[in-house]
Amino acid sequence: MSTNEQSTTELLIAAKEASRVLAGSSGEVRAAAIRAIADAVDAGHEEILAANALDVEAGKVSGLDDALIDRLTLTPDRIRGIAEGARAVADLEDPVDEELEGHRLDNGLEIRKVRRPLGVVAVVYEARPNVTIDSAVLCLRSANAAVLRGSSTAAHSNAVLARLASAAITASGLPAAAVTLIGGGRREELQELGTATDLVDLIIPRGGAGLKKALEAVATVPVIYAAAGNCHVYVDAEADLAMAQAIIVNAKVQRPGVCNAAESLLVHESVAAEFLPAALGALAAEGVELRCDGRAAALAGSGVEVVSATDEDFATEFLAPILSIAVVDSADAAIAHIGRFGSGHSEAVVTSDRDVARQFQAEVDAACVYVNASTRFTDGAEFGMGAEIGISTQKLHARGPIGLRELTTFTYLIDGDGQIRG
Amino acid sequence: MSTNEQSTTELLIAAKEASRVLAGSSGEVRAAAIRAIADAVDAGHEEILAANALDVEAGKVSGLDDALIDRLTLTPDRIRGIAEGARAVADLEDPVDEELEGHRLDNGLEIRKVRRPLGVVAVVYEARPNVTIDSAVLCLRSANAAVLRGSSTAAHSNAVLARLASAAITASGLPAAAVTLIGGGRREELQELGTATDLVDLIIPRGGAGLKKALEAVATVPVIYAAAGNCHVYVDAEADLAMAQAIIVNAKVQRPGVCNAAESLLVHESVAAEFLPAALGALAAEGVELRCDGRAAALAGSGVEVVSATDEDFATEFLAPILSIAVVDSADAAIAHIGRFGSGHSEAVVTSDRDVARQFQAEVDAACVYVNASTRFTDGAEFGMGAEIGISTQKLHARGPIGLRELTTFTYLIDGDGQIRG
Numbered sequence: 001m002s003t004n005e006q007s008t009t010e011l012l013i014a015a016k017e018a019s020r021v022l023a024g025s026s027g028e029v030r031a032a033a034i035r036a037i038a039d040a041v042d043a044g045h046e047e048i049l050a051a052n053a054l055d056v057e058a059g060k061v062s063g064l065d066d067a068l069i070d071r072l073t074l075t076p077d078r079i080r081g082i083a084e085g086a087r088a089v090a091d092l093e094d095p096v097d098e099e100l101e102g103h104r105l106d107n108g109l110e111i112r113k114v115r116r117p118l119g120v121v122a123v124v125y126e127a128r129p130n131v132t133i134d135s136a137v138l139c140l141r142s143a144n145a146a147v148l149r150g151s152s153t154a155a156h157s158n159a160v161l162a163r164l165a166s167a168a169i170t171a172s173g174l175p176a177a178a179v180t181l182i183g184g185g186r187r188e189e190l191q192e193l194g195t196a197t198d199l200v201d202l203i204i205p206r207g208g209a210g211l212k213k214a215l216e217a218v219a220t221v222p223v224i225y226a227a228a229g230n231c232h233v234y235v236d237a238e239a240d241l242a243m244a245q246a247i248i249v250n251a252k253v254q255r256p257g258v259c260n261a262a263e264s265l266l267v268h269e270s271v272a273a274e275f276l277p278a279a280l281g282a283l284a285a286e287g288v289e290l291r292c293d294g295r296a297a298a299l300a301g302s303g304v305e306v307v308s309a310t311d312e313d314f315a316t317e318f319l320a321p322i323l324s325i326a327v328v329d330s331a332d333a334a335i336a337h338i339g340r341f342g343s344g345h346s347e348a349v350v351t352s353d354r355d356v357a358r359q360f361q362a363e364v365d366a367a368c369v370y371v372n373a374s375t376r377f378t379d380g381a382e383f384g385m386g387a388e389i390g391i392s393t394q395k396l397h398a399r400g401p402i403g404l405r406e407l408t409t410f411t412y413l414i415d416g417d418g419q420i421r422g
Numbered sequence: 423m424s425t426n427e428q429s430t431t432e433l434l435i436a437a438k439e440a441s442r443v444l445a446g447s448s449g450e451v452r453a454a455a456i457r458a459i460a461d462a463v464d465a466g467h468e469e470i471l472a473a474n475a476l477d478v479e480a481g482k483v484s485g486l487d488d489a490l491i492d493r494l495t496l497t498p499d500r501i502r503g504i505a506e507g508a509r510a511v512a513d514l515e516d517p518v519d520e521e522l523e524g525h526r527l528d529n530g531l532e533i534r535k536v537r538r539p540l541g542v543v544a545v546v547y548e549a550r551p552n553v554t555i556d557s558a559v560l561c562l563r564s565a566n567a568a569v570l571r572g573s574s575t576a577a578h579s580n581a582v583l584a585r586l587a588s589a590a591i592t593a594s595g596l597p598a599a600a601v602t603l604i605g606g607g608r609r610e611e612l613q614e615l616g617t618a619t620d621l622v623d624l625i626i627p628r629g630g631a632g633l634k635k636a637l638e639a640v641a642t643v644p645v646i647y648a649a650a651g652n653c654h655v656y657v658d659a660e661a662d663l664a665m666a667q668a669i670i671v672n673a674k675v676q677r678p679g680v681c682n683a684a685e686s687l688l689v690h691e692s693v694a695a696e697f698l699p700a701a702l703g704a705l706a707a708e709g710v711e712l713r714c715d716g717r718a719a720a721l722a723g724s725g726v727e728v729v730s731a732t733d734e735d736f737a738t739e740f741l742a743p744i745l746s747i748a749v750v751d752s753a754d755a756a757i758a759h760i761g762r763f764g765s766g767h768s769e770a771v772v773t774s775d776r777d778v779a780r781q782f783q784a785e786v787d788a789a790c791v792y793v794n795a796s797t798r799f800t801d802g803a804e805f806g807m808g809a810e811i812g813i814s815t816q817k818l819h820a821r822g823p824i825g826l827r828e829l830t831t832f833t834y835l836i837d838g839d840g841q842i843r844g
Contacts, residue, residue, distance in 0.1 A: 020785070023784070023785075024784060024785065103806065105804070105806065109795055109799060111805060111806075116787075118817055118818075119787070119817070201817055202817075202818065216642050220638050222816065222817075222818045224818075240840070243839075243840040246840065246842055247840065247842060250842035250843060251842075254842070254843055357837075361833075361835045362445070362446060363442070363445075363446065365538075365541070365833075366833065367833065367834060368833070368834040368836060369833060369834070369835055369836070370836045370837075370838065371835075371836070371837045371838065372837070372838045372839055372840055372841075373531055373836055373837075373838030373839075373840070373841040373842070374841065374842045374843050376842070376843035377531060377836065377841070377843055378834075382527070382843075383527075383533060383834070384525065384527065384533075394644065395540055395541070395623055395624075395644075395831035396540075396624065396644045396646075396818065396819040396831065397818040397819035399831055399832060399833070399834075400834050409817035409818065409821055410821060411783075411787075411788065411789065411790070411791055411821070412789060412790040412791070412800075412805070412821075412822050413783045413791055413793075414790060414791070414792045414793070414795055414799065415779075415792075415793045415794070415795075416792065416793065416794045416795030417665075417794055417795075418662070418665040418668065418669065418794055418795070419794075419795040419796065419799070420668055420669060420672035420673075420676070420795070420796045420798070421672060421676055421796050421798035421799055421804075
């Protein structure tokens with residue numbers, strides 16, 4: 001793994017050269033390098049913990065909030081998890097050179113559409129040091145060179161993880177610049193990465209709205225935003241209400257800090273009086289703050305404390321035990337609400353009416369649209385795609401989990417015996 | 423079709439609303455609307471010719487060069503071609519709602535990955551009025567609303583084509599704003615289109631480097647550049663030289679003004695003395711200007727006039743009967759030359775050495791990589807994809823011909839019976 005002594009451009013040139021070697025490397029060699037990284041992470045756990053303690057200490061001194069400190073903190077368990085995650089990626093099917101389509105034209109030309117690596121993939125992320133290894137091994141598995149731009153908050157942890165991975169990669173016979181850490185945390189690095197159109201093939205930012213805005217302002221390199229999820233659960237007139245309650249409680253509280261957690265509950269007016277008192281009670285019992293529109297507030301049981309919801313609440317991805325709640329007149333109204341406030345991530349309807357289910361899936365414009373299930377399933381591993389580098393809410397190239405296949409492009413390979421065009 | 427009396431934002435809002443209707447429309451209705459457009463173009467050919475004559479006259483007065491005047495000019499044959507092209511698009515398979523993948527998870531969730539329209543697709547183009555109908559019908563077939571931003575040069579032609587299409591679309595029961603012409607030709611329109619992230623899902627520019635630069639500077643909406651082709655033919659040491667000559671002559675002269683025409687010839691030194699005199703003679707006889715590096719110039723036959731090639735010649739997409747020529751030491755050197763100067767469009771090797779063919783296809787990073795065939799085959803129709811809106815040289819989402827499928831995204835539809843995440 002390259003270090004930070006060179007300029008960003010020098011590092012990117014080396015990454016581009018490494019990407020050419022990776023594109024010609026065998027899947028077995030790349031998988032072996034990933035397993036060597038996993039072993040190195042396991043063997044180096046004391047060193048990793050010591051470096052991480054420095055970051056956590058500095059973070060506390062500088063006043064990071066508890067959620068950020070939690071994301072920054074590594075434990076023996078979490079380190080084992082990083083190594084196990086890497087081994088799982090090594091076991092995934094090699095996406096490179098897969099033949100996607102093939103046919104023979106009347107003139108005898110054979111056309112094959114073949115999956116190929118993108119080249120150099122840059123991942124820009126905040127706090128969480130596990131992303132360093134997660135991203136490195138996903139890029140390595142898909143034969144892309146990885147350029148990792150972490151945050152200064154995790155600088156010590158990232159540096160140790162990078163050095164361990166570096167030794168494993170070169171020992172496996174692959175170029176050191178297959179994985180490059182850019183650890184400066186300077187704003188100009190975003191500008192340099194975002195405009196290096198000849199050297200960087202894709203940038204994936206994993207972070208908040210500020211990072212997205214900063215990249216949008218400068219990027220000419222293609223970007224896939226691993227973006228926010230303002231996810232809804234709509235309880236229809238024909239819902240099984242016990243199922244609906246179990247789904248909204250799961251979607252909200254099972255892990256509130258992630259992008260596929262529900263942030264908003266919509267309830268059809270015809271079942272609101274029956275559904276809301278019990279459901280809001282159950283959510284309140286789990287410690288969820290309830291921000292209700294007027295109709296929902298009026299139906300909350302007397303023992304349940306609620307606050308008034310504003311439009312801003314309906315537009316907010318809380319990533320916390322907070323839920324916005326509205327009563328709607330119809331499935332149409334629910335779909336319109338989601339069209340206005342949703343972020344195109346994961347949306348769910350609870351209904352036993354097949355027509356409503358089909359309408360919801362046809363008209364809600366999102367990466368993942370659920371009928372009678374929790375939004376929490378939007379996840380590469382849950383979908384059987386293996387690990388992912390994030391969830392895309394954009395429509396081009398990757399939508400939903402960004403897994404190995406989404407880290408590839410394709411080439412048309414055409415074989416002839418002298419064909420010319422008439 | 424909407425007209426230009428409203429602001430760009432108002433037009434885009436109407437297009438977004440129309441895109442929702444289109445997303446729910448049947449493929450039969452959309453195909454019928456396209457056939458009605460074709461009939462209207464046929465029936466309106468006199469009106470189209472009259473409007474086009476005004477554009478051509480104005481273009482001559484303002485000093486457009488012959489190539490641009492040719493692109494601008496419609497003839498009865500070309501108008502018939504536009505209508506026939508539209509009918510061919512109506513006959514293409516409906517891409518919308520195609521199930522791309524489907525599986526059932528252990529927990530009983532059914533996951534289907536289903537093709538969906540993108541929403542609003544904006545096409546920005548220059549001179550050629552045929553693009554107005556070509557783009558409109560491709561978007562209509564894929565259930566996208568089309569926003570067409572033509573150039574002022576073709577304003578009269580585009581306006582008539584738009585009005586004819588408009589009547590056909592509304593007569594077919596689809597919303598007028600399914601196809602919207604923005605005909606002002608103001609630079610600010612690019613800015614307005616390029617930053618309308620909530621209203622425009624994709625912009626496809628069809629034009630030169632200036633248009634690309636202008637869009638790159640402002641666009642936050644995703645853009646797929648239907649871009650330049652600096653295409654090479656490499657004649658290897660083990661080439662069938664008669665085949666090689668036929669391929670380079672075809673790739674260069676069959677239609678020099680298009681992006682898949684060859685712009686550069688590379689010849690292995692071991693066959694250069696045998697190959698070049700005859701090949702350059704044949705190219706010269708077809709009126710091709712030959713820009714040679716020193717070694718190639720020295721081998722040109724005495725009867726063949728050549729000029730010295732600069733690096734700039736090797737970097738240039740001539741789109742004209744001009745060819746740059748270099749002698750190279752090896753297949754490696756040819757691949758390196760293409761890596762330096764190529765635009766990632768279409769590259770060809772002529773060889774009977776299977777190892778060289780495989781190496782070339784593995785190491786040349788381009789949308790289409792040919793063995794023993796002309797680069798001129800890179801085309802949606804030739805590839806069996808039907809009509810295309812251009813050829814993409816970028817790696818994300820669409821690479822190579824941008825056909826109906828490339829104008830779509832997908833959604834994961836997940837059906838459960840109450841699953842929650844543990």
